[in-house]
Amino acid sequence: MIEFRNVNKTYSTGTEAVNNASFVINKGEFAFLVGSSGSGKSTIIKLILKEEEPTSGNIIINGKDTTFLKPARVPYLRRSMGVVFQDFRLLPDKTVYENVAFAMYIVKATPRHIRRQVPMVLSLVGLSGKAKMYPNELSGGEQQRVALARALVNNPSMLIADEPTGNLDPDTAWEIMSLLNEINLRGTTVVVATHAKDIVDKMNKRVIHLSKGKIVSDKKGGYDCEI
Amino acid sequence: MRFNILGYLIKEGFRNVFKNKKSTISSLTIMCATMLVFGIFFLIGENVNYIINTVEQAQGIEVFIETDATEAEIEELGTKIRAMDAVNKVEYVTKEQALNRLKDRLKDQAYVLEIYEENNILPTSYIVTLTDLSKTKEVQEEILTFDHVKRIESSDQTISTLLKIANGIRIGTGVFLLFLIVISVFIISNTIKLSVHSRRKEISIMKYVGATNSFIRWPFIIEGIIIGVVAALLSIIIIGLLYNLVAGQIMESSVVALINISLLSFSEMFNLIICVYMGLGIGVGVLGSAISMRKYLEV
Numbered sequence: 001m002i003e004f005r006n007v008n009k010t011y012s013t014g015t016e017a018v019n020n021a022s023f024v025i026n027k028g029e030f031a032f033l034v035g036s037s038g039s040g041k042s043t044i045i046k047l048i049l050k051e052e053e054p055t056s057g058n059i060i061i062n063g064k065d066t067t068f069l070k071p072a073r074v075p076y077l078r079r080s081m082g083v084v085f086q087d088f089r090l091l092p093d094k095t096v097y098e099n100v101a102f103a104m105y106i107v108k109a110t111p112r113h114i115r116r117q118v119p120m121v122l123s124l125v126g127l128s129g130k131a132k133m134y135p136n137e138l139s140g141g142e143q144q145r146v147a148l149a150r151a152l153v154n155n156p157s158m159l160i161a162d163e164p165t166g167n168l169d170p171d172t173a174w175e176i177m178s179l180l181n182e183i184n185l186r187g188t189t190v191v192v193a194t195h196a197k198d199i200v201d202k203m204n205k206r207v208i209h210l211s212k213g214k215i216v217s218d219k220k221g222g223y224d225c226e227i
Numbered sequence: 228m229r230f231n232i233l234g235y236l237i238k239e240g241f242r243n244v245f246k247n248k249k250s251t252i253s254s255l256t257i258m259c260a261t262m263l264v265f266g267i268f269f270l271i272g273e274n275v276n277y278i279i280n281t282v283e284q285a286q287g288i289e290v291f292i293e294t295d296a297t298e299a300e301i302e303e304l305g306t307k308i309r310a311m312d313a314v315n316k317v318e319y320v321t322k323e324q325a326l327n328r329l330k331d332r333l334k335d336q337a338y339v340l341e342i343y344e345e346n347n348i349l350p351t352s353y354i355v356t357l358t359d360l361s362k363t364k365e366v367q368e369e370i371l372t373f374d375h376v377k378r379i380e381s382s383d384q385t386i387s388t389l390l391k392i393a394n395g396i397r398i399g400t401g402v403f404l405l406f407l408i409v410i411s412v413f414i415i416s417n418t419i420k421l422s423v424h425s426r427r428k429e430i431s432i433m434k435y436v437g438a439t440n441s442f443i444r445w446p447f448i449i450e451g452i453i454i455g456v457v458a459a460l461l462s463i464i465i466i467g468l469l470y471n472l473v474a475g476q477i478m479e480s481s482v483v484a485l486i487n488i489s490l491l492s493f494s495e496m497f498n499l500i501i502c503v504y505m506g507l508g509i510g511v512g513v514l515g516s517a518i519s520m521r522k523y524l525e526v
Contacts, residue, residue, distance in 0.1 A: 031496075072440070078436070089432055102432075110243075
């Protein structure tokens with residue numbers, strides 16, 4: 001599903017963000033990307049989203065090498081993945097319902113499909129009652145649920161989350177993480193970049209540990225690893 | 228459901244227009260101003276062309292025929308002139324008609340012509356009107372080569388002056404058109420740039436959810452078109468009112484009444500000017516937004 005083959009990324013500033021990274025995340029898997037700030041987690045997320053190009057190596061997504069993907073095809077690649085960020089990135093002048101429907105407009109969904117799909121995803125994330133509210137009327141956890149609903153509304157085969165709980169208190173963070181787990185159980189591949197140690201420990205999933213751009217450990221279990 | 232998407236994109240375009248009211252209004256104002264200046268040149272040009280046409284029809288060149296030419300020869304000359312390219316109408320003037328015309332011109336002093344009543348020595352002539360005044364000279368030269376042509380008279384002076392004016396106006400209109408396009412494209416692209424900037428968050432979200440580049444661009448192109456079209460409509464209304472006022476004043480003045488020319492009414496030019504303005508507005512709108520998008524929207 002997501003495969004990195006000897007991927008290197010050096011930014012034009014000279015920073016070596018990812019150093020010879022190779023891993024495979026299979027369909028239906030749940031994987032954490034962990035590591036301290038600047039370890040290369042975000043760069044890997046950006047490489048998956050094709051926001052950045054690898055300096056060398058190949059990235060294969062859904063069986064296709066994206067290294068030579070034409071820029072015009074990038075939007076279609078992104079439709080196969082939902083994305084969630086630390087800062088939610090909701091549109092403040094649109095309601096919860098509109099924020100989610102927006103993602104469907106963009107992929108040119110029919111109005112009928114939108115009317116059916118949006119309430120369904122909102123109930124999945126537990127926000128059925130708040131469809132008409134605006135983002136600033138919601139708590140942080142609720143806002144992240146809206147972002148999740150938006151990421152899921154087009155039925156992507158994978159969900160990419162970059163520090164999804166970074167702005168949330170521990171209880172809310174745990175709620176979001178459980179929701180991600182639930183989504184994963186429904187068959188969606190989930191990749192979460194985080195440094196929330198306690199959550200990673202409690203979830204007991206696959207953990208890819210990065211340090212200074214290198215993968216230092218890749219196994220099921222907790223955040224800590226023996227190097 | 229393509230229609231629904233079109234509706235969505237147009238709605239977003241309108242939202243852009245109203246989101247940055249200040250820059251929208253400033254670009255509208257400047258576009259209107261340049262369009263008005265251009266419009267003034269354009270309307271004057273149209274009128275000069277119209278006057279030239281009127282003059283062209285009213286005034287012809289007069290070809291005097293040698294007195295010893297037979298009727299058949301006169302007939303032949305007329306056929307030859309009629310066959311020429313730039314010739315519109317050929318009218319034969321008999322001796323009697325020539326005399327009457329002369330009498331008309333002299334008015335009070337017409338009695339001096341009395342001696343000609345019995346012995347009319349005035350030459351017969353053809354009055355030739357042209358379809359294209361710029362060809363006057365060539366036509367004259369060609370006619371002079373025909374048999375039995377005594378001499379040619381024409382209102383050369385008037386015609387060449389009018390043609391000079393028409394050319395000057397044509398150049399002026401062209402220069403202003405260029406000026407209008409450059410300024411307007413710059414202003415519109417600046418407005419769109421602001422619009423893109425104020426919606427950069429939305430654009431980045433659109434990119435993450437997989438919106439195609441064209442989908443992201445369309446609302447901004449529509450914004451440009453809306454500004455261009457509104458500027459065009461405003462300019463038409465303003466220039467229409469202005470024109471009717473000024474043309475009315477000119478027509479009423481005694482000078483114009485004396486030389487017996489009329490100006491075009493605005494309604495006669497309405498279709499043409501609405502096409503020109505709309506074409507300009509839409510073209511400039513699309514061009515302006517396309518330029519700003521290439522520069523500022525890294526999609």
